[in-house]
Amino acid sequence: MTELAARLAAIEPFRVMALLARARELEAAGRSIVHMEIGEPDFESPAAVVAAGIDALQRGRTHYTPAAGLPALRESIASYYAHRYGVDVPPSRILITPGASGALLLAMAALINPGAKVMHTDPGYPCNRNFVRLFDAEPVSVRLDAADGFRLDVQRLREAWQPGIRVLILASPSNPTGAVLDAGTLREIAAFAHKRGATVIMDEIYHGLVYGEPAPTMLACTDEALVINSFSKYFGMTGWRLGWLVAPQAMIPGLDRLAQNIFLAAPTMAQYAACAVFKADTLAQLEERREVLRQRRDFLVPALRDIGFGIDADPQGAFYAYADCSHFSDDSQALCERLLEDVGVAITPGLDFGAHQASRFVRFAWTTGMAQLEEGVRRLREALS
Amino acid sequence: MTELAARLAAIEPFRVMALLARARELEAAGRSIVHMEIGEPDFESPAAVVAAGIDALQRGRTHYTPAAGLPALRESIASYYAHRYGVDVPPSRILITPGASGALLLAMAALINPGAKVMHTDPGYPCNRNFVRLFDAEPVSVRLDAADGFRLDVQRLREAWQPGIRVLILASPSNPTGAVLDAGTLREIAAFAHKRGATVIMDEIYHGLVYGEPAPTMLACTDEALVINSFSKYFGMTGWRLGWLVAPQAMIPGLDRLAQNIFLAAPTMAQYAACAVFKADTLAQLEERREVLRQRRDFLVPALRDIGFGIDADPQGAFYAYADCSHFSDDSQALCERLLEDVGVAITPGLDFGAHQASRFVRFAWTTGMAQLEEGVRRLREALS
Numbered sequence: 092m093t094e095l096a097a098r099l100a101a102i103e104p105f106r107v108m109a110l111l112a113r114a115r116e117l118e119a120a121g122r123s124i125v126h127m128e129i130g131e132p133d134f135e136s137p138a139a140v141v142a143a144g145i146d147a148l149q150r151g152r153t154h155y156t157p158a159a160g161l162p163a164l165r166e167s168i169a170s171y172y173a174h175r176y177g178v179d180v181p182p183s184r185i186l187i188t189p190g191a192s193g194a195l196l197l198a199m200a201a202l203i204n205p206g207a208k209v210m211h212t213d214p215g216y217p218c219n220r221n222f223v224r225l226f227d228a229e230p231v232s233v234r235l236d237a238a239d240g241f242r243l244d245v246q247r248l249r250e251a252w253q254p255g256i257r258v259l260i261l262a263s264p265s266n267p268t269g270a271v272l273d274a275g276t277l278r279e280i281a282a283f284a285h286k287r288g289a290t291v292i293m294d295e296i297y298h299g300l301v302y303g304e305p306a307p308t309m310l311a312c313t314d315e316a317l318v319i320n321s322f323s324k325y326f327g328m329t330g331w332r333l334g335w336l337v338a339p340q341a342m343i344p345g346l347d348r349l350a351q352n353i354f355l356a357a358p359t360m361a362q363y364a365a366c367a368v369f370k371a372d373t374l375a376q377l378e379e380r381r382e383v384l385r386q387r388r389d390f391l392v393p394a395l396r397d398i399g400f401g402i403d404a405d406p407q408g409a410f411y412a413y414a415d416c417s418h419f420s421d422d423s424q425a426l427c428e429r430l431l432e433d434v435g436v437a438i439t440p441g442l443d444f445g446a447h448q449a450s451r452f453v454r455f456a457w458t459t460g461m462a463q464l465e466e467g468v469r470r471l472r473e474a475l476s
Numbered sequence: 477m478t479e480l481a482a483r484l485a486a487i488e489p490f491r492v493m494a495l496l497a498r499a500r501e502l503e504a505a506g507r508s509i510v511h512m513e514i515g516e517p518d519f520e521s522p523a524a525v526v527a528a529g530i531d532a533l534q535r536g537r538t539h540y541t542p543a544a545g546l547p548a549l550r551e552s553i554a555s556y557y558a559h560r561y562g563v564d565v566p567p568s569r570i571l572i573t574p575g576a577s578g579a580l581l582l583a584m585a586a587l588i589n590p591g592a593k594v595m596h597t598d599p600g601y602p603c604n605r606n607f608v609r610l611f612d613a614e615p616v617s618v619r620l621d622a623a624d625g626f627r628l629d630v631q632r633l634r635e636a637w638q639p640g641i642r643v644l645i646l647a648s649p650s651n652p653t654g655a656v657l658d659a660g661t662l663r664e665i666a667a668f669a670h671k672r673g674a675t676v677i678m679d680e681i682y683h684g685l686v687y688g689e690p691a692p693t694m695l696a697c698t699d700e701a702l703v704i705n706s707f708s709k710y711f712g713m714t715g716w717r718l719g720w721l722v723a724p725q726a727m728i729p730g731l732d733r734l735a736q737n738i739f740l741a742a743p744t745m746a747q748y749a750a751c752a753v754f755k756a757d758t759l760a761q762l763e764e765r766r767e768v769l770r771q772r773r774d775f776l777v778p779a780l781r782d783i784g785f786g787i788d789a790d791p792q793g794a795f796y797a798y799a800d801c802s803h804f805s806d807d808s809q810a811l812c813e814r815l816l817e818d819v820g821v822a823i824t825p826g827l828d829f830g831a832h833q834a835s836r837f838v839r840f841a842w843t844t845g846m847a848q849l850e851e852g853v854r855r856l857r858e859a860l861s
Contacts, residue, residue, distance in 0.1 A: 093587070093724055093727060094642065095586055095676070096585065096587055096589050096611075097589055097590055098585070099586055099730045099733075099734070102730075102734060102737060103733075103807075104729075104733050104736075114500050131540055135538060136536075136538040141533050141536075141538070144745070145530050145533050145535050146769050148526050148529050148530050149526070149530070151520045151526075152715065152737065153521040153526070153713065153716060154516060155714050155715055156715070190739060190740060193739070196739075200484075200610060201480055201484055202480065202481055203481055204612075205612050208693045217737075218738075224591045225734075225737070225738065227589075227590050227612065248517045257479065287537065288479060290478050292478070307677075313504065315478060327538075329540050329542070330537065330538045330539045330741075330743065330744030330745065331538065332574060332739070332742070332743045333719075333747070334741075339478055342477070342490075343486075345480060348484075348488075348489050349484070349487060351489075351490060351603075352487060352602075352606040352607065352610070353581060353610065354575060354602045354717070355575060355577055356715075356717070357717070358717045358743045360529070360715065360716070360745070388566065391556075422675065448717075451703060452683060
């Protein structure tokens with residue numbers, strides 16, 4: 092029997108994977124399933140992106156790029172920051188990565204020593220705490236509550252802080268809550284971390300997907316944070332596996348060395364294709380998609396409240412509602428299983444996002460079309476009333 | 477100033493990257509450079525692969541696949557093992573990864589605890605020792621010598637072994653030496669490791685690129701090893717970033733969990749495209765390319781010997797010769813710099829592959845066309861005679 096690394100035991104499976112597998116089983120047996128568990132919208136990649144990908148293949152763009160990515164793509168991202176956010180981020184601070192996952196891996200590898208403490212939000216993106224465990228460090232959580240719209244602030248951070256925390260990882264907009272942090276809060280968090288010698292890793296992969304004021308970027312508040320972004324969500328390029336990392340200039344040589352060793356380079360045709368997302372008509376198409384997602388949110392959230400789910404604040408970004416299901420069950424995992432088996436509705440149990448009140452919450456995703464959402468709501472009403 | 481993880485200081489830059497950057501500078505200034513430093517052949521991806529990639533994009537295959545990869549691709553690889561090697565590897569033991577890099581990352585993450593010892597060959601693939609450092613473990617080297625054709629055997633392993641070694645990582649064919657291990661040696665190494673409770677990670681990414689007897693796979697010798705392979709080298713798909721990992725069945729759930737967290741999934745269109753490599757006419761085309769590479773080797777190796785480089789045994793696989801340059805210099809790094817500046821020939825210094833006699837060796841790659849190789853040899857003669 093092969094002796095495994097200790098970290099493997101600490102890395103939990105996602106509960107939703109078992110549910111998804113069961114959903115596929117039921118579908119294979121002829122059952123209809125409404126998928127509100129999947130963190131990937133039903134849209135295809137924008138036509139211009141697909142066309143640019145095909146063009147890259149036809150031109151034989153199938154060789155390695157530099158580890159840091161295509162210079163033209165790094166420049167396009169810099170220019171996007173200038174035009175959309177009014178912040179000056181030189182291309183030299185931008186590294187192209189295989190998905191935001193590659194960016195998270197680089198950031199964590201560069202910052203986390205074994206045994207260090209890393210603060211993350213609970214609830215939060217499930218992979219974060221597992222990346223911390225990958226580097227044999229200790230995840231420490233700061234709890235977020237529905238009553239505050241699941242928004243992190245300095246007061247909460249101060250109360251949960253412990254000596255020895257070296258890194259703080261947070262997201263805006265947030266998965267699973269859709270909470271968006273304002274610029275004042277970002278600045279306060281950056282100053283708080285700076286004072287304690289901790290580095291902020293800021294996950295901005297749902298940027299662009301906001302329904303009120305645009306989400307401010309941490310890059311406008313500090314040059315010391317590492318900011319992760321992705322072509323997957325707003326830009327509609329999930330399967331291409333492409334993201335980026337913005338880091339302090341002084342860290343770039345070390346991060347580039349890590350990238351050369353860990354993944355060599357991001358996929359080449361994806362990098363050429365991504366250059367097309369910044370065209371005016373592609374961006375216009377992405378804004379139309381955001382409107383479609385907003386309409387779905389505006390239908391789903393009130394309907395869920397009407398059924399009896401607790402959603403205190405409207406989710407401001409991403410495509411998720413983190414809903415209190417304690418009116419129906421004190422075991423959200425069991426509720427998810429029951430809803431799948433009884434009425435064919437797939438949602439994600441709170442346990443995937445942390446431990447804090449996890450058995451009271453479930454996540455709904457509006458990543459499927461309106462007709463499916465309406466059918467899902469009808470089935471939920473049938474099962475729960 | 478951001479506080480960095482200690483491992484970052486231990487991860488060295490590749491010497492060849494500075495040389496490559498200088499070569500690009502010289503080229504931008506109008507100089508002609510013969511590239512014999514690059515580990516990527518000049519061939520484009522096979523036409524059927526490109527066509528399958530385009531088809532996947534046109535069909536909207538731009539969403540995530542399962543973390544373990546497309547079932548059809550896992551089945552194709554299993555069937556390839558059955559037909560090409562006569563070994564029975566069930567698809568359930570095969571995980572599709574973002575490049576062989578993703579497979580190495582999974583394997584190391586699953587096996588290496590901080591502080592553990594991991595044995596690797598010197599010379600060997602430079603990223604191996606850096607992956608060991610990524611997980612805060614200690615690389616321990618076993619030295620290989622030109623007189624033995626740089627082939628590892630159990631005798632050498634026994635002499636270099638230390639208590640506490642948990643993992644042995646080796647490659648056949650080898651980068652940078654082109655050495656191929658026979659089935660008897662693989663079996664002895666597997667038995668040696670098994671007896672000591674160590675796990676073998678076997679890098680087979682240059683499989684298919686052999687010029688004598690086909691290289692045997694470790695999978696024919698033991699079910700306990702982790703075997704890494706890639707669509708990059710033999711299959712001509714470098715920029716697509718696609719590889720695979722074969723692991724013992726009992727490790728698959730843990731590895732799948734790691735994959736879900738670390739990279740979510742390999743690029744989707746690359747996975748669809750890779751299904752086309754196993755077609756008979758694509759395999760025939762790849763065999764023709766192997767013949768082209770053989771002709772390049774058969775020209776280059778004798779020519780280098782004639783100039784005065786020491787290459788004891790003909791490289792049996794990959795597309796590299798690891799050549800003794802002590803006839804010209806006792807500082808291979810300085811020699812590489814001088815050859816680049818003086819006659820525009822780019823090769824890789826031994827230091828990138830380890831410490832053992834590194835200042836006496838350089839690596840030549842026959843990844844460029846015959847005309848370029850002839851020109852390179854002419855320039856080397858001019859500079860060194």
